[in-house]
Amino acid sequence: MSLSAHDLSVSRGGIAVLEGVTFTLDPGRALILRGPNGSGKTTLLRTLAGLQPPLRGRVQAPPEARVYAGHADGIKAALTARENLSFWADIFGGGDVHAALAAFELEGLAERPAGAMSAGQKRRLGLARLIVAGREIWLLDEPTVSLDAPATAMFARTVRAHLAAGGSAVMATHIDLGLDEAEVMDVAPFKARAAALDGFDEAFL
Numbered sequence: 001m002s003l004s005a006h007d008l009s010v011s012r013g014g015i016a017v018l019e020g021v022t023f024t025l026d027p028g029r030a031l032i033l034r035g036p037n038g039s040g041k042t043t044l045l046r047t048l049a050g051l052q053p054p055l056r057g058r059v060q061a062p063p064e065a066r067v068y069a070g071h072a073d074g075i076k077a078a079l080t081a082r083e084n085l086s087f088w089a090d091i092f093g094g095g096d097v098h099a100a101l102a103a104f105e106l107e108g109l110a111e112r113p114a115g116a117m118s119a120g121q122k123r124r125l126g127l128a129r130l131i132v133a134g135r136e137i138w139l140l141d142e143p144t145v146s147l148d149a150p151a152t153a154m155f156a157r158t159v160r161a162h163l164a165a166g167g168s169a170v171m172a173t174h175i176d177l178g179l180d181e182a183e184v185m186d187v188a189p190f191k192a193r194a195a196a197l198d199g200f201d202e203a204f205l
């Protein structure tokens with residue numbers, strides 16, 4: 001399943017942030033988004049994930065093939081790691097909780113409430129959701145925040161396995177993941193030339 005962006009313009013608060021973004025990501029491929037703070041990586045990822053409409057252009061990929069992991073870990077503090085993953089497995093239609101725990105070496109923490117985990121452990125649990133989601137196209141915003149070097153390597157291995165299984169991934173990251181096979185796209189050249197306000201959002205700015 002490919003993901004394509006065609007002459008895509010994306011906006012935040014009614015203001016155009018990026019324009020003219022065009023690419024195709026085939027199965028088995030990864031794309032790393034680079035660009036300075038505020039350049040529009042999150043906005044682009046949210047649009048690719050279908051969480052917000054494009055200002056112009058279009059995104060092509062079935063909604064049910066995409067999964068987004070943003071800055072929030074998406075976990076419930078009162079539930080254990082296993083319960084959190086089971087919850088998400090039910091939402092996504094029955095993923096492999098055991099495989100997800102194993103991929104992020106969470107077996108020893110499986111019965112611990114997420115609220116009693118460290119920031120890096122919570123992040124690993126949040127990323128383990130990707131495994132239970134069982135979706136082909138991963139859209140990840142700063143996935144390695146809070147991860148130490150071994151956990152970052154764990155994440156890179158998981159992405160490689162996903163690509164080898166025919167999945168794909170778009171990731172915004174400021175660090176070197178060691179994924180030399182990934183394509184890199186700097187979003188800076190796509191910076192929108194003029195702010196475009198629409199009537200609705202303008203009232204809130």
Ligand SMILES: Nc1ncnc2c1ncn2[C@@H]1O[C@H](COP(=O)(O)OP(=O)(O)OP(=O)(O)O)[C@@H](O)[C@H]1O
Binds near residue numbers: 036039041
């Ligand atoms: N809720 C909001 N309303 C209006 N503008 C916003 C909002 N959130 C972000 N922006 C602006 O949109 C632009 C793009 O932000 P975005 O979060 O996409 O950048 P980014 O490249 O992901 O940055 P970072 O590397 O800091 O995460 C920035 O100029 C930012 O100030």
